[in-house]
Amino acid sequence: MSGFALSRVCPAVLASVFALSLSNVALADQPQESPTAQDGPSRAEVLHQARRLLVDLPGQDPLAALTTDALLQAPVTESDTAAGPTLPTGDLDATSATPDLSPQMMALCDKVRRVLAAYYPKHQSARDNSPWEVMHAIIGYGVDTMIYQEGPGSEKINAIGYMCYNYPCRGQRMLFLNxxxxxxxxxxxxxxxxGQFLAxxxxxHVQRDYPMRVQGKSFTIEDLIEREKESCLSGEELTFKLIALAHYLDSDATWISSTGQQWSIQRLIREELAQPVRGAACGGTHRLMGFSYALNRRDKQGKPIEGEFARARKFINDYHRYTFSLQNPDGSFSTAWFERRADEPSIDRRIKTSGHILEWITFSLPEEQLTDPRMVKAVDYLATIMLNNTSHTWEIGPLGHAVHAMALYDARVFKGVVPPANQPLADEHTTGSDREARR
Known part of the structure; x- marks a missing residue:
């Protein structure tokens, strides 16, 4: 990524830098008990115009409607402006004013942004990667995610646009007609x-009117929302439906499922609270994210935290305390998820557990706790193992969630930060191939 000092730009233009440089490339010491439920236009302008083309011409094939250069397009997001795309922030209220950061936090800001810059060019390909794998690339970089249209080195295309038009990834298609x-x-x-794809x-932040296509028929995200509402079933895992529907619906919305049952966001929360965290997907982190996402949306809508929302808030607050009680001295989180304190040496296990846990806890902690020494240590640990092992072949799912954790922390803590001009270039770090991170 020669020519770009990623540490010297603010997050508002971070994604534009990625696009332009593509070719250059107080708790007890002992664990607590687990809680229970109770020159011309800028590239940024080109990106924005290309995105809008997809929305203005929903009947057009995104691969045919845009020029080759405009294939850097991405869906218009709910927070977009003409300044260009933004990294996914999970509906968080990022700090509005430029924070006054200590030298330690400025160094961490630089490290987090080096991680985001280092992993962005590692594009997947429609030939070699499945829809599930492409989804996990999207979770890290959101609407800015690109994939190779064929094999590595071929023309790049926006991942969300590609999948929403149901083009195949490794021979599989995400969508079908039911x-x-x-x-x-x-x-x-x-x-x-x-509900995972919609989540x-x-x-x-893909808008609900964004076009989709299946077998020649045109739809929008709105149609997929309706399908996920209809298919709610009591007793089943509803984690990802909760994330998706909490995002797209009013927090007081009600609807009738295809079985004739009445549903609401509160019912989704109640159903999820009745199921365990331990043993759930990815150690239960996604279930916790579902509760946190619903609470975040409720807060943003300015509505009272009562009923199932109040139960969920207490549950999440308890899990915050419990999670930190399991944290290892090096800043990593337990490699046994929420079962007990554990410290396996495998970096693959560590990025899987610490990445997922840090993603959730970064999203859900109150702003004033994001610079708590325990959080700073956790972010620094994960960023360090990612930078020290950039040539390591990580599992795609864990890597996506670890990258998302970095993006969330950058958005919430470092928004508006422009490191001093005398700070070393962000891309001048040295990395060790496939070695353990410093502890």
Missing amino acids: RGKIDAEKGVGVQGHG ILAQS
Whole structure:
């Protein structure tokens, strides 16, 4: 990424830098008990115009409607302006004023942004990667995620646009027609959980009128929202439906499922609280994210935290305390998820557990706790192992969530930060190949 000092730009233009440089490339010491439920236009302008083309011409094939250069397009997000795309922030209220950071925090800001810059060019390909894998690239970089249209080195295309138009990834398609309605596949290589694709789109801020296409029929995100509402079933895992529907619906919305049952966001929370965290997907971090996402949306709508929302808030606050009680001295989180304190040496295990846990806790902690020494140590630890092992072949899912953790922390803590001009270039770090991070 010669020519760009990523540490010298603010997050508002971070994604534009990524696009332009693509070719250059107080708790007890002992664990507590687990809680229970109770020159011309700028490139940024080109990106924005290309995105808007997809929305203005919903009947057009995004691969045919745009010029080759405009294939850097991405869906218009709910927070977009003509300044260009933004990294996914999971609907967080990022700090509005430029924070006054200590030298330690400025160094951490630089490290986090080096991680984001180092992993962005590692594009997946439609030839080699499944829809599930592409989804996990999207969770890290949102609407700015690019994939190779064929194999590595081929033309790049926006990942969300590609998947929403149901083009194949490693021979599999995410979407299908279910009695004439749009639906998303579930199984190996596609969704691992009901509502997962819509949840990924939600966390990337893709607008509900964004076009989709299946077998020649035109739809929008709105149609997929309706399908996920209809398919709610009591007793099933509803984690990703909660994330998706909490994002796109009013927090007081109610609806009738295809089985005739009445549902609401509060009912989704109640159903999820009745199921365990331990043993759930990815150690239970996604279930915790569902509660946190619903609470975040409720807060943003200025509505009272009562009923199931109040139960969820207490549950999340308890889990914050419990999670830090399991934290290892080096800043990593337990490699046994929420079962007990554990410290396996495998960097693959560590990025999986610490990445998922840091992603959730960064999203859900109050702003004033994000610079707590325990959080700073956790962010520094994860950023360090990612920078020290950039040539390591990480599992795609854990890597996506670890990158998302970095993006969330950058958005919430470092928004508006422009490091001093005499700070070393962000891309001048040295990395060690496949070695353990310093502890």
